[in-house]
Amino acid sequence: MKTKITAIIALIAFSFVGFSQKKWGLKEAVDYAIENNITIKQNALNLESFKEDVVGAKGNFLPNLNASSGANLNFGSTIDPVSNGRISSTSFSSSYSLRSGVTVFNGFRLLNSYKNAQLNVMGGKLDLQKIIDDVSLNVVNSYLNILFAKENLAVAKAQADISKKQVDVIQKQVNAEVKAKGDLLNAKSTYANDLQNVVSLENTLNLALLQLAQLLQIDPKDFDVANIEISAPSSSLLFKDATAIYKKAVEIRPEIIREKINIKKSDLNIAIAKSGFLPTVSASASAGTNYSHRYTIFQGQSNDYFFKQLNDNFGYGLGVSISIPIFNRYQNKVNLNKAKINKQKSELSLESAKLNLQQTIQRAFLDAKAALKSFEAAKSSLEAQQEAFKNAQLRFNLEVFTLFEFEQVRNRLVNAESALIRAKYDYIFKSKVLKFYYGESIFD
Numbered sequence: 226m227k228t229k230i231t232a233i234i235a236l237i238a239f240s241f242v243g244f245s246q247k248k249w250g251l252k253e254a255v256d257y258a259i260e261n262n263i264t265i266k267q268n269a270l271n272l273e274s275f276k277e278d279v280v281g282a283k284g285n286f287l288p289n290l291n292a293s294s295g296a297n298l299n300f301g302s303t304i305d306p307v308s309n310g311r312i313s314s315t316s317f318s319s320s321y322s323l324r325s326g327v328t329v330f331n332g333f334r335l336l337n338s339y340k341n342a343q344l345n346v347m348g349g350k351l352d353l354q355k356i357i358d359d360v361s362l363n364v365v366n367s368y369l370n371i372l373f374a375k376e377n378l379a380v381a382k383a384q385a386d387i388s389k390k391q392v393d394v395i396q397k398q399v400n401a402e403v404k405a406k407g408d409l410l411n412a413k414s415t416y417a418n419d420l421q422n423v424v425s426l427e428n429t430l431n432l433a434l435l436q437l438a439q440l441l442q443i444d445p446k447d448f449d450v451a452n453i454e455i456s457a458p459s460s461s462l463l464f465k466d467a468t469a470i471y472k473k474a475v476e477i478r479p480e481i482i483r484e485k486i487n488i489k490k491s492d493l494n495i496a497i498a499k500s501g502f503l504p505t506v507s508a509s510a511s512a513g514t515n516y517s518h519r520y521t522i523f524q525g526q527s528n529d530y531f532f533k534q535l536n537d538n539f540g541y542g543l544g545v546s547i548s549i550p551i552f553n554r555y556q557n558k559v560n561l562n563k564a565k566i567n568k569q570k571s572e573l574s575l576e577s578a579k580l581n582l583q584q585t586i587q588r589a590f591l592d593a594k595a596a597l598k599s600f601e602a603a604k605s606s607l608e609a610q611q612e613a614f615k616n617a618q619l620r621f622n623l624e625v626f627t628l629f630e631f632e633q634v635r636n637r638l639v640n641a642e643s644a645l646i647r648a649k650y651d652y653i654f655k656s657k658v659l660k661f662y663y664g665e666s667i668f669d
Contacts, residue, residue: 248451249441252668255364258441262360265353272349279346282339288327295320314519321535322513329508329545332500341493348486351479358479358661360440365667366654367437371450373650374430380642381423387635388416395628408628415632464659467590471583474662478582484575491568498564501557504549511542582662589658596652603641603648610634610641 249257259265300315328335392412398404438445464470475481516534550557617634620626626634657667 247447248449250451251365251368251453254368254437254441254450255361255668257443258360258364259357261442262356263442265356265360268349268353268356272346272353275342275345275349279339279342282335282342285328285335285338288325290323290325293320293322293324316517316519318515318517320513320515322511324509324511326507326509329506330503331505332503334497334500337493337496337500341490341497344486344490344493348483348490351483351486354479355483361667362658362661364437364440365657367433367440368450369650369654371430371433371437372452373646374426374433375452376646376650377643378423378426378430380639380646381419381426384635384639385416385419385423388412388419392416411628411632463656464590464663467583467587470590470659470663471586473664474582474586475579477664478662480578481575481582484571484578487571488568488575491564491571495561495564495568498557498561501553501560502550504547506545506547509542509544509546511544512540513542514539586659586662589655589662593652593655593659596648596655600645600648600652603645607638607641607645610638614638 296317296319298315298317301313392409395404395409395412399406399409434448434450435445437450438448514535515538516531613634614637617626617631621628621631661667
């Protein structure tokens with residue numbers, strides 16, 4: 226029994242450790258952000274509201290049907306028709322009716338309103354997609370920042386280990402009276418600086434992790450991401466120029482399609498405004514009956530029973546009405562002119578969106594081009610610094626180089642490694658931005 230309890234405790238502990246050490250993958254982080262982001266949820270609710278508007282607009286084509294009922298109790302003095310004297314009288318009456326009405330014609334306002342509601346749904350989907358795209362791109366950027374910080378930290382720790390070994394070697398040489406104590410102090414100073422750099426980069430990594438955790442709206446405690454294999458970027462851009470990217474983006478980007486839909490909505494609003502100049506035709510039908518009962522019965526009077534009165538008093542009605550606008554204080558004209566102005570504004574908004582997209586893509590392309598050049602330069606610089614470091618290490622071991630000269634070469638190597646890491650992730654992200662605008666997956 227004790228063995229079973231121990232095994233259960235161990236299993237629970239193992240499960241807890243496994244949960245606390247969960248590492249998020251890139252696709253998992255993006256999917257979680259899309260599913261739980263508050264702004265995305267708000268826009269999803271807006272979309273549901275637009276869908277309900279479509280149902281309401283479709284329902285306006287149907288006739289309505291309403292039932293009504295009323296009851297009255299009358300009491301007080303009245304004139305007796307026999308004695309011609311005033312007496313007290315009490316009576317009860319009730320009525321029951323059904324009424325239906327339908328719009329036969331109102332200048333196609335109902336049809337255009339229904340089309341407008343459908344366009345609102347399309348626009349809502351595009352607005353939602355735009356926010357999803359923005360959130361996805363922000364998550365990818367934050368994720369790459371974490372990987373960048375991790376690589377930088379790994380390099381800094383490696384350099385700190387080298388410095389520690391250097392201190393140990395020189396300590397032995399000082400003990401053997403081969404090196405001066407000043408060399409040991411310089412080595413310890415370098416080691417202390419390297420440790421300080423490690424602490425600084427650990428803080429940078431923690432801030433990057435916090436930023437992504439906040440973006441995912443989760444508890445940052447024990448939050449971490451999985452290390453994914455980031456291969457060396459291609460030495461050539463995926464696209465020859467920004468024009469090809471823009472031509473594709475202008476056809477698929479939701480913000481551009483949204484502006485085009487707004488123009489279609491403006492056309493419908495103009496048609497709706499024009500309907501104000503046309504007559505409105507409506508039809509109605511009704512059926513009703515009533516019942517009354519006198520508690521004070523005069524000579525020659527009697528109360529028929531309930532259902533007989535309902536049957537005797539039952540009546541029907543049909544009606545058609547037409548409303549022709551003749552003069553309404555210029556309101557129809559103003560509405561039409563404003564609808565035309567709004568269409569012009571929508572057309573300008575589309576041109577502005579296209580211009581903003583083109584300029585954004587042009588900047589993104591130049592940024593990616595510059596990032597590629599920086600990456601190639603950083604790679605060449607690192608290769609040169611690695612050779613210089615090998616030579617400096619050899620000369621230092623032969624005591625041709627002083628510790629100060631050796632540290633200068635090593636610092637240049639560390640800087641070159643950091644510069645290459647920074648250039649690599651900068652180029653990777655900016656390449657993904659170009660793929661994003663071209664409509665390709667940013668997870669490849």
